[in-house]
Amino acid sequence: MRRPTGRGVIHERGTPGFDKTVLATSFNGRDPGHRPRVLVEANDVSDVVEALKRARRENLKVSIFSGGHSWAQNHLREGALLLSMARLNSIEIDPESETATAGPGCWGVDLDRALRKHGLFFPVAHAPDVCLGGFLLQGGFGWGGTRVGLAIQSVIGLDVVLADGNVVHASDKENPDLYWAARGAGPGFFGVVVRYHLRLHKRHKASGMKIQVFSQKHLEDVYTWADKVGPEVSNLVEFQLLITPKAMGTFGPGIEVFAPVLASSWKEAREAVAFLSNSPIRSKASLTTPLIPASISFMSLIANFTHFPANAKWCTDNMWVDAPIEQLLPGLRKIGDTMPPAPSHSLLLYWNPHNQPERPDMAFSLEAGKYLAVYGEWKKDADEARYANWATERMQEMAPLSLGVQLADENLGRRPARFTKDTNLARLDQLRSTFDPQGLFNSYMGRLG
Numbered sequence: 001m002r003r004p005t006g007r008g009v010i011h012e013r014g015t016p017g018f019d020k021t022v023l024a025t026s027f028n029g030r031d032p033g034h035r036p037r038v039l040v041e042a043n044d045v046s047d048v049v050e051a052l053k054r055a056r057r058e059n060l061k062v063s064i065f066s067g068g069h070s071w072a073q074n075h076l077r078e079g080a081l082l083l084s085m086a087r088l089n090s091i092e093i094d095p096e097s098e099t100a101t102a103g104p105g106c107w108g109v110d111l112d113r114a115l116r117k118h119g120l121f122f123p124v125a126h127a128p129d130v131c132l133g134g135f136l137l138q139g140g141f142g143w144g145g146t147r148v149g150l151a152i153q154s155v156i157g158l159d160v161v162l163a164d165g166n167v168v169h170a171s172d173k174e175n176p177d178l179y180w181a182a183r184g185a186g187p188g189f190f191g192v193v194v195r196y197h198l199r200l201h202k203r204h205k206a207s208g209m210k211i212q213v214f215s216q217k218h219l220e221d222v223y224t225w226a227d228k229v230g231p232e233v234s235n236l237v238e239f240q241l242l243i244t245p246k247a248m249g250t251f252g253p254g255i256e257v258f259a260p261v262l263a264s265s266w267k268e269a270r271e272a273v274a275f276l277s278n279s280p281i282r283s284k285a286s287l288t289t290p291l292i293p294a295s296i297s298f299m300s301l302i303a304n305f306t307h308f309p310a311n312a313k314w315c316t317d318n319m320w321v322d323a324p325i326e327q328l329l330p331g332l333r334k335i336g337d338t339m340p341p342a343p344s345h346s347l348l349l350y351w352n353p354h355n356q357p358e359r360p361d362m363a364f365s366l367e368a369g370k371y372l373a374v375y376g377e378w379k380k381d382a383d384e385a386r387y388a389n390w391a392t393e394r395m396q397e398m399a400p401l402s403l404g405v406q407l408a409d410e411n412l413g414r415r416p417a418r419f420t421k422d423t424n425l426a427r428l429d430q431l432r433s434t435f436d437p438q439g440l441f442n443s444y445m446g447r448l449g
Contacts, residue, residue, distance in 0.1 A: 008043030008087060025084060026076060027069040027129070029313045030384075036063065036082035043087050045194050048161045052192070055081045055440060056163075063442045064192055066104040066133025068125070069308070071316040072410055074187040077442050085133050088194055093118060098200040099156070104133030104193050108142070112296050121203040121262075123151040127308055128300040132196055138186035138407035139364040141351075141371075143296050144262045146235045148201055149357040152183040152364065157197035163190065163440040171197070181431050184364025184420060186407035188428065188443040190436035204262040208294045210273040213287040216243070216253040216336050220329055223348070225281050226257070227325035230350035231369060234272040237261045239350040242307075243335055246342035249287040253336060260299060261291070307343050307375070315376045315388055317395040317411040319402035320368035328372070331398040338394070340376045340387040347373045363428055365421040366404040373409045389414075413445030 011021050013035060022039055023031060037060055040051040055062045058081075065075035067086035075082060088103035091111055095118040102111055108124030111132070115121055123142030125135045135142070140151025148154065157171035160178060170178040182189055214222050226241055233239040240258050247254025259276055263269035273291055282288060294302075321328065335346045349371040353359070376390040392414045395402070404418035405411075412419075420428070425447070432443070 008047045009041045011039040011041070013037050022076070022082065025065055025067070025082070026073050027310070027314075028071055028073055029311055029379075030073065030315075030388075032073050032076050034076045034078040036077065036080045039082045039084065041084040041087060045088075045159075045161065045167060048083065048085075048192050048194060049165050049167070051081060051083050052161060052163065052165050052440070056438075061442050062440055064133075066131040067107075068130040068134050069127060070134065071314050072413055072445065074410075074413070074442075074445055080442060083192065085192070085194070086131065089131070093120070093200075095120065100198045100200055102132055102196050102198060104131060104196065106132050108132065108135070109297050109300055112143075115200065116203065116295075119203045120200040122154060122198055122200055123148055124296070126300060127304050128297065129304070133193060134187070135408070136196060137182060137184075137189050137193070138410075139184055141406070141408055143238075143260075143300075144201075144204070146238050146352060146356060147262065149359070150364065152362065153357060153360065154199045154201070155183065155196055156199045158182050158193050159195040159197075160191040160193055163436040163438065167194070177431055178435065180361065181363050181428055183360075183362035184407075184424075185428055186410070186419070186444075188432075188447075190432045190441050190443075204264060206263045206266045206269040206293070207261065207296060207299075208269060208292050209258060209260045209299060210276050210291045211248065211259070211287070211289045212257040212276050212282070212285045213248050213250060214255045214257070214281075214285055215247075215250060216255060218281070218284050219243070219255060219333060219336060221281050221284060222255050222257070223325050223329060223332060225279060226348070226350070229275055229279070231352055231354075233259075233275060233350060233352070234261075235352065235355045236263050236268065236272045241348045242345045243332065243339065244342055244345040245339055247286075254286070262296075307345055309343060312343075312377045312379055313384070315391045315411070315414075316373065316409045317391040317415060318371065318373035318405050318409040319395055319398060319417075320366060320404050320406065321370050321372055321401050322368045322403060323401040327401055328398070331394065331401075334397070335374060335394050338390065340378055340383075340390055342377075344377045344390075345375055347371070347375070349373075363420060363424055365424045366419060367406075368403050371406060372398075373406075375409075412447060416446035416448050418448050
């Protein structure tokens with residue numbers, strides 16, 4: 001997807017190019033068959049207020065997107081007013097107070113590059129073209145998250161347009177209920193965030209990645225070893241394993257072990273990733289790289305190019321899990337054996353919340369030591385029937401081991417699942433009835449509880 005420029009625009013259903021413009025709002029190249037009544041590309045807050053006024057006047061539901069991946073295409077709803085926040089992408093940085101404000105349409109890679117000039121850091125998304133809007137609403141699993149926590153923990157306030165058109169500020173002091181909901185409600189949030197207020201962090205001095213690659217025949221050995229060391233890996237490292245049909249360097253089915261690291265010195269970085277070189281299974285690796293210096297921006301661009309190319313069709317799903325690896329291995333084997341062609345892949349991330357900053361009280365409340373996600377990709381319409389349900393089926397089979405799902409890679413329309421504690425979901429419902437009593441905003445495509 002490309003950064004939007006120019007003034008705000010309104011696209012009416014039935015006008016030339018409408019379908020193409022609507023589908024271009026989705027990173028996922030699938031056509032769900034749903035079309036909004038109107039697409040409003042807001043240029044400023046007043047455009048948002050006017051769009052909501054029209055929705056109330058014409059009795060239209062409102063869907064919102066900022067321009068990220070949105071695998072499930074939650075924003076594409078039949079007959080809705082689709083509100084694009086992609087043009088609200090300004091960035092303002094105050095280096096002295098180590099704070100910033102940014103629009104929901106701001107690309108993570110743009111924010112990171114702007115902060116780098118001041119020696120500051122914010123845990124932006126791993127993909128460069130993921131915007132702040134939806135990324136932060138669902139919690140924000142970004143670069144350095146294993147050290148600084150969820151990105152939403154570094155959001156100190158939000159400016160929100162409510163269903164009635166009023167613009168309010170939400171923080172722990174002002175409208176604290178709205179602030180609570182915005183930190184984890186994801187696509188079920190009942191307002192339009194037009195600006196984020198961010199608390200920044202001191203920037204790392206060293207960043208890079210160490211990689212190890214194994215043939216898929218070593219799957220059991222690799223994951224058994226990973227589960228022993230994973231919980232104790234330094235929180236400077238995002239320890240992750242990818243099953244892929246076309247592993248780096250081998251070009252066949254394999255497992256790519258990634259250890260991106262953000263540290264205060266190169267000595268600290270090398271020590272944090274040394275466990276890969278010192279592992280008892282290193283001799284089975286087809287490839288082991290040294291620690292490769294790389295910026296966040298560069299690592300993001302490479303990951304996007306290799307694993308998340310544009311102009312593709314996707315189905316994703318996920319689960320939080322604390323089960324021992326012995327219980328996961330049958331499912332992991334089946335994921336590898338049935339995976340669609342590359343760049344389809346699975347991800348197992350050792351998230352290790354026990355080794356992160358304590359979570360505040362917020363809507364986000366469900367996580368575990370391990371995060372497993374599957375990403376099925378295809379390009380031809382003829383392959384839709386063959387691959388469209390692959391991710392859903394794999395996670396459905398492993399559901400007895402799942403504690404719930406993460407909203408970043410949600411598949412709620414096809415497989416409803418828990419994404420927050422039941423008490424938090426009940427509170428979200430109560431707050432929705434307070435802030436959006438007429439149900440102006442579309443909510444989740446599916447849910448349990």
